[in-house]
Amino acid sequence: MMAWTRRVHRTAVSAALLIGAIPAFAAPTPAAVATIKRIEASPAFAKAVAAIDAGHDNWVADIITLTEIPAPPFKESARAQAYRDMFMARGLSDVEIDAAGNVTGLRKGGGDGLIVVSAHLDTVFPEGTPVKVRREGERLYAPGVGDDSTGLATQLAFIDAMNQAGIRTKADILFVGTVGEEGRGDLRGVRHLFTKGKYQGRAKAFFSIDGGGMDSLTIGGAGSKRYRVTFKGPGGHSFGAFGLVNPMTAMSQAVVDLYKIAAPADPKTTYSASVVGGGTSVNAIPGEVWMEFDMRSVTADELAKVEKRFLAILDEAAATENAARSTRDGRITVEPVLVGDRPAGATPLSADIVQFSTAAHAAQGITVQYRSSSTDSNIPISLGIPAVTISRVASGGRNHSVDEWIGIEKADNVKLKRIGLATILDTAGM
Known part of the structure; x- marks a missing residue:
């Protein structure tokens, strides 16, 4: 049975999400814990985590490269072209820039459905904003360095780790760099992906890499x-x-x-x-x-x-x-x-995608905190597709300001990517 059709947790909480606030946290179910343990124990996953660890400096370099390519609202094309090249260099198939300006690339699995993993290309900063990255110790400073340049780089780190470990998933995975997530962009990129693009109607689950912190999981779409x-x-x-x-x-x-x-x-x-x-x-x-x-x-x-x-x-x-x-x-x-x-909405706590992430955090000794925010996940949530927004970086601050920063300390960021990758692989079927 495909990963997203299993129901590892059924409670009345999902109904409550339709009318009230999201609970701050919940313990993962035994079934979700078991599937995450199986992935964590596999030799292929160990190789993937080792690749993430070894590739830490490359991750930092990708963040700097992407941040220093301006991507103001409605003018993401230069960054999109560079990101397309990064997808192609990693061996994704059907790499293209679609009619909306999104960059898409397919990592083929067993053909047992499709899941989408994405980060957004655009920033909130107007054209002409200086975007040179400044490094001070274990911090990088620049407008947009976190939101969402780091999300884009983290997505590349996931692809690299899967490639180096030789991981094959049951589902195909569509990796995407979306446009129009910020401000007046009004989620135009992800809207196109789900309502007009060639992958319309195919996605069974969706991840947006657009949050921050070790314990944060966005399941509510404000x-x-x-x-x-x-x-x-x-x-x-x-x-x-x-x-x-x-x-x-x-x-x-x-x-x-x-x-x-x-x-x-x-x-x-x-x-x-x-x-x-x-x-x-x-x-x-x-x-x-x-x-x-x-x-x-x-x-x-x-x-x-x-x-x-x-x-x-x-x-x-x-x-x-x-x-x-x-x-x-x-x-x-x-x-x-x-x-x-x-649109407003929420992915139920009972959804596999939420349970897998909760269990993956718990496997690293972290109690996940459920949150609501306005991200690309709003669109698939509104269409009834299970969607979550996961963290791109372990620490950061001052988002949407010219003194935005992220922490690039290795240990926590490797752990965070381990959590994200385990959740993606469990959802895609490994």
Whole structure:
């Protein structure tokens, strides 16, 4: 029986995940422990771990190489081309850059289905951001050095280890470097992979290498709604037209009222007024201003509630300004445009992919912590495909900032890759 069709753990927890928070942790089932022990005891896996250990410096070098190839939002092509070459050098078959810009490469197994292992190519940093890596002892510093350049390098380390150990899996494994994971990319790469690409409908399980820490496993997909909202008005001279309605006032009121929403901590729900622009001169009432907003929740119901209230707030803010000042030259209008829509959901604790990872962590003396986040896993989760996001590196910090860093200490990072590889191999059937 294929690995992903076995059910090693059945509880009522999976139903709870649909309506509430994810438990922080759970013990692996005996069946999951047994399958991980079998893999850990195999000579081939021992060779793979030895290859990971011996290849540590190559892993660090790959991180540096990939980080220093800029991959700003919607401009990932240079990094994609380099990553395609890295896939080809490792002997993957059917290597290509697809219509969305994803890099895909197939490691053929026994043909008993397909699993997907991925990391994302893009960073959050705009074009022109310096990306030279600085090494200080056992740390690397650079924008994007962790998220997700290290995920890409870790994926390559998995391929190298499997190749050097001569491991053949029952399932084929599709390795992917996705585009559009960050920000306004709105998961466009993984959406294409699962809904339009040539592998559509074939994947039975999905791994995203896009987390950090020794004990972290993301099984919940935090959904999001993102809007760019434009407030318009007649505009005018700040002195001569004083008293006319001002779109800036309406927008400001919308922000104030948004932050009055009582968002639940459980299930975690958040919102943010994020980016702003508009106006023409310090001495002019603006004719147009805009702002971008982000709303997130680990459940679809709570996300829908905050979105509904947000849209009502926009209309109320415009109406309040129109009632407060003169509309003789025109009224305030508001135009919300949805620019990001990520589905919420969770992979049940009963899914093999979760149980295998839990057991693989436990085999190394680690109690895994289940988390929710917004990653490429959101899309397969929304399609009912078991998906998790696993850690790319043992330690790191300051993600999405110019002083982002990762720790490259050998022992913990070898252990972490051992955990990730064991989980992938158990899911793929070894």
